[in-house]
Amino acid sequence: MDIRRRNFLQASAVLSFAVMTGVLTLEEAHAAQAQWNKELFDATDNEGVFKALGAGSPEKSDKVKLVAPDIAENGAVVPIALKTDLENVTMMAFLIPENPNTMTGMFNIPEGTEPDIATRVKMAKTSDIFGLVKAGDKYYLAQKEVKVTLGGCGG
Amino acid sequence: MATRPMRIRAKESDGVVDVKVLMAHVMETGQRKDQDGKVVPAWHITNVMAKCNDKEVFSAQWGPAISRDPYLAFSFKGAKKGDKVEITWIDTKKETRTDTAEIK
Amino acid sequence: MLRQLKKKLPGAIAFLLIASATGSGSAIAQSADSTQEGIDDYRQMLSDGGNPGDLLVDTGKELWQEKKGPKNVSLQACDLGLGPGVVKGAYAQMPRFFKDADKVMDVETRILYCMETVQGINPKDITPTVFSKSGEISTDWEAIVAYVASESAGIAMAAPQNHEAEKAAYERGQKIFFHRSGPYDFSCATCHGAADKRIRLQNLPDLLNAKDAQQAYTTWPGYRVSQGVVRTMQWRLQDCFRQQRLPKLKFASQASIDLLTFLAVKAKEGKMAAPGIKR
């Protein structure tokens, strides 16, 4: 049996177990997906993202710390993190305007969750990454350039 | 149907639970062409949800620019060692997967 | 200053900040050193987050235990050199001479042999699909090898040089390592025979130096970030020869076994740390 088939069986098993114990329903997953903001992910520049979020023009803040390497050995995997001292944070996001779609991912921060997240993103080329934070009803930005280099033997 | 188990590490210290997750997913962008020059359709995780003690502690919406085999780290308060963190994802093909880890 | 920063900051973000602090501010032209620092920081961030290759190890373990082939048995009866069913530590003691096959075998050649002899599967049905192609997910083969290698994690490399055939494999492997041919005049040693060399930004391990050889050998199989899959040593050799402008190295071929014997012996005493994480 190949990996795909076997893991499907396994996944079904996990799911039915989860549904049985009432911790998760497929409906919940689908309901969450229904919230996926297409306009937001279709945006091709920061302005488009701000518009889709109703974010106005976010101000730059040194309280927002965007952490990314100066140089990425491979644009397919760029580790990034975002953290802030601001209060009442409800949302954090990473924007890369030079990518085909500017919005990479939006992270909701419920009460009790720290405004401190990390992930890995793809970058089409050397460019700026923006970290966006919603605190209260205002939006704040941080910015950093990441150089994407060519690697390997060349062919 | 290619779902493989996630790796979830959840550690509590001083009342804060640090969660690190690795998920197995191709996260196809919809921009790449295969060897015959045909565009490979987009196929990526759109939503991630995390629960602990029946409370949502984290959620995210993702586009195709999150890296293949995604990594995610976040932290939250209000749980103790031995509690369970559940992570669920759903992708553009409506495949979904849930895995659970005990807080250590 | 950087150290202080690190102390003050909690959790995942601390070491990440070091990277941004080293180069934040003006866009001065990068010197070779600061480029190298930047790359080192990038790699550190990657390895802290966790290696997606680990995800494949669990799958490989299931596959190892799965009943398969005409004989409908699992690979658990496979003898990797330490007795049937013993996986722990086996990778670190290969390639080695196997009496049943009357031949020196590296891990992958041996697993192929087990699939043939234990499970009754024709190797010709396996070899064309061992390596994942561009854009695909890792294959069953890559998962199995990742699992077997992971079972030697922390164990020191000790590929034996006792049998005459093991010594001969090493000798031939050494000659193959230095064999210059093809339109580019490349040998393995062209890129891997001198200290502190880089191609583009990739450090090239000097495989004649014990420390470099250990570091390189013990981190394969490795998750290739650029390809999103786990690659094995047989793949590594085949792809090196491709870029040497030579023909295609056959999977589990004698030359691959000879070269792997040479490299494994050079990596003696290095502690296995596979799957590693690679560019």
Next chain:
Amino acid sequence: MKKLHYAMVMASLSLAGAHSFAQPLTGTSDQDVMTVLKESFSPVGDVKLDRLEQSPEQKACSDMAATGQAIPKEVMEKLLKQAMASIKSPADKQFLGDWKAGEKVAQSGVGLQFSDKPGVASGGNCYACHQMTKSEIAFGNIGPSLLHYGKNRGNTAQMLEYTWNKIYNSHAYTACSTMPRFGSAGILTEQQIKDVMALLFDPASPVNKE
């Protein structure tokens, strides 16, 4: 080792066996190694098994690297002379082409691999081993830095010819150089070499301007 070699050839004639060598395999002569290599590779398209065979120079260089023993002086001189004799100056005596085309050649690492589309133009892959401009930070260090090459050396007839020769067949100056013989081995065309020359010498090229 002759006996063993014979056994291996006989074994390789058998169709069925997955392992075509007489076992256990204990031969280690150069001939044994060549037999092993030929058995272990398969041709793909234009990339045939003859690429595994060595020229006398390749053999001498391999032996030197493996044993650490220097090549005898008279052999060395012969190698240098042969390499020099293989070099062809540009037919029109013009050494310099277009630096922008040269930059593309310097960046590209494809060509002559079995994975390349047949007929694809080979690159020079200069950045794999050399620093050339300030803007390209992804450069290797197998060869020396060529930053400000023309600016530092000037473009005298002598310097142009030396550089041409070096690219065409670096072995004319350094026997067993690791740098491919871009002209003599037919990797780059005459025009491509001119373009790379322009990248190195043109005052407007980023090699000299940055």
